[in-house]
Amino acid sequence: MNNLALDKELMFKAIEEAKRGIPHVYPNPAVGCVIHDGGKILSTGYHKMFGGNHAEHDALQKLDKSARGLTMYVSLEPCAHVGKTVACSDLIDPEIFKRIVIAEKDPNKKASGSIEKIKRSGIEVEVGLLKEEARALNKRFYVFHEQKRPYVILKYASTLDGFVAENDGYSKWITNEKSRKENHYTRSICDAILVGSNTARLDNPNLGSHGLAKDPKIVVINNDEDLSSLNLFKKEPIVYSSKDLTDNYEKNISFILNDLYKKNIQSLLVEGGAKTISGFINSGVFDELHCYIAPKFLGEGLNIFQGKSSIKKNYGLKIVDAKIIGDDVKIIYTRNAN
Amino acid sequence: MNNLALDKELMFKAIEEAKRGIPHVYPNPAVGCVIHDGGKILSTGYHKMFGGNHAEHDALQKLDKSARGLTMYVSLEPCAHVGKTVACSDLIDPEIFKRIVIAEKDPNKKASGSIEKIKRSGIEVEVGLLKEEARALNKRFYVFHEQKRPYVILKYASTLDGFVAENDGYSKWITNEKSRKENHYTRSICDAILVGSNTARLDNPNLGSHGLAKDPKIVVINNDEDLSSLNLFKKEPIVYSSKDLTDNYEKNISFILNDLYKKNIQSLLVEGGAKTISGFINSGVFDELHCYIAPKFLGEGLNIFQGKSSIKKNYGLKIVDAKIIGDDVKIIYTRNAN
Incomplete structure (x- = not known):
């Protein structure tokens, strides 16, 4: 040798x-x-x-x-x-x-x-x-120190036709129990979890790891609604409101990630809703995308992607795994280095 | 023993x-x-x-x-x-x-x-x-003889948010070359392939197996447009037009499948477009669903599912495989026996 x-x-x-x-x-x-x-x-x-x-x-x-x-x-x-x-x-x-x-x-x-x-x-x-x-x-450690922001994982659950909720916001449950459990594990290995105020209000989620490990710190983007009665407000979330935010989603994401970096948050799981996830997708500032896809069609409702794009647009998504969970599929992508 | x-x-x-x-x-x-x-x-x-x-x-x-x-x-x-x-x-x-x-x-x-x-x-x-x-x-043989209709495979290619074409109908190409090649193989093992007139006109598809085996017989649902200049009309397709069809999609599907049974078509691949696929999904008369999902988002355009459904609706889709093809995923479902 x-x-x-x-x-x-x-x-x-x-x-x-x-x-x-x-x-x-x-x-x-x-x-x-x-x-x-x-x-x-x-x-x-x-x-x-x-x-x-x-x-x-x-x-x-x-x-x-x-x-x-x-x-x-x-x-x-x-x-x-x-x-x-x-x-x-x-x-x-x-x-x-x-x-x-x-x-x-x-x-x-x-x-x-x-x-x-x-x-x-x-x-x-x-x-x-x-x-x-x-x-x-x-990976998380390098992104955190080199890019001075948390490693960002976007997660959503949709029907085959891309919907994450019915017209009235109802979304319980698109995916099966095992898929949701799988995401509880992802929560347990992230420092913080971010949701928008719509998701906070409509889903009133627990956002915990359901006993799998420590619960992540909760981060809420809240346009000054009174959300204090919600479950997640019992957990002392980090809240970004109109005093921190502008009309520009990219600037907001940059502000939030910079602030979370200063707060020593090395990994951030973004769980929605559609507007928040789309903001991150459009900004291009994320490292992984976890899509849970259920064998359903809705036809109407809230689509995961809010915006207008084209077939030619390259999101730099590199597939890592397509995992069958019951009759759902979890697709994991990482971003290309470019 | x-x-x-x-x-x-x-x-x-x-x-x-x-x-x-x-x-x-x-x-x-x-x-x-x-x-x-x-x-x-x-x-x-x-x-x-x-x-x-x-x-x-x-x-x-x-x-x-x-x-x-x-x-x-x-x-x-x-x-x-x-x-x-x-x-x-x-x-x-x-x-x-x-x-x-x-x-x-x-x-x-x-x-x-x-x-x-x-x-x-x-x-x-x-x-x-x-x-x-x-x-x-x-499976195909039993469905054909017991249910007196072809074994029906629905196939579509969409973005993660469920779109199959841009607003102007442009759809070349959502999925990668290997995914399309995979579908050419599916064509080669089907007796016939069905498309609606919109797909025939917009895509002007070849609908062949690209040399992998025999080409399937082509079936077109055509609302009396003049499509005679299209590629697929060189292949003597079976055409169902207004004289055969009604306003009721379920009745039309039943009529078409019954006629194809009489023509000894044991297996039918339905390749779109969205309206045609949705008709089959809504009618419940199909045996497999092949979804090719590309790592893209569109936000606007033609969604694969035309209709209104609910999260509670059970489509009886049982997952068979989630296959990674480049950065696309091909999900194959069969229907539950119920």
């Missing part, structure tokens, strides 16, 4: 290690680490849970410190700051390590900066091996 | 044999046959192609005729009529066979009637073992 093939194999191993920490490390990134002496793996480690030891620390704890000339493979740049744990870059001893291979830099400015520091200590540093694979591990 | 378990195993084998003839036997049913002496299988056979020997004949040709006390397992009632081949019931010799197990009766009145004849010859006859599995082999 040549050096590159060996390097890749060991970095894959580090990435596999990283996956073991998902979802317990959230909102931290999942990170894995492998230590190798040129012949065999001496130690592995991963970031196990939020607030716990980082991957490098975990691997180093199990290492015989008399070893020399080692290589460390780590799926994210070692942190340079003292947070809940000691800075990892300070743990990497140039007496022991001759080389460190890093899959991708840390986009979090508070944690990054260790590469130069490690180089100065005399350790050879390589960055970028299996970068895409390492980024895929922590 | 008890007798029932052995019987089932051998009938499964007969059904597996039958599958080997698909699609070459079409429009005949796929049929398989197994001959057993109580200890081992002596011979198997299947209906290989339209006009060829029936399954029983195929199995008997390979049988040593000195054997006695045998059981025949056959997935469809042996034919009683002399058609392209000799009547199978005349081939089953009571000197050789003591018992015949038949999965399901023949719904084709011209071919059925052999059961009493075989019984009179002194052979023990059992009917109904793995009946559902045997019917599933030949």
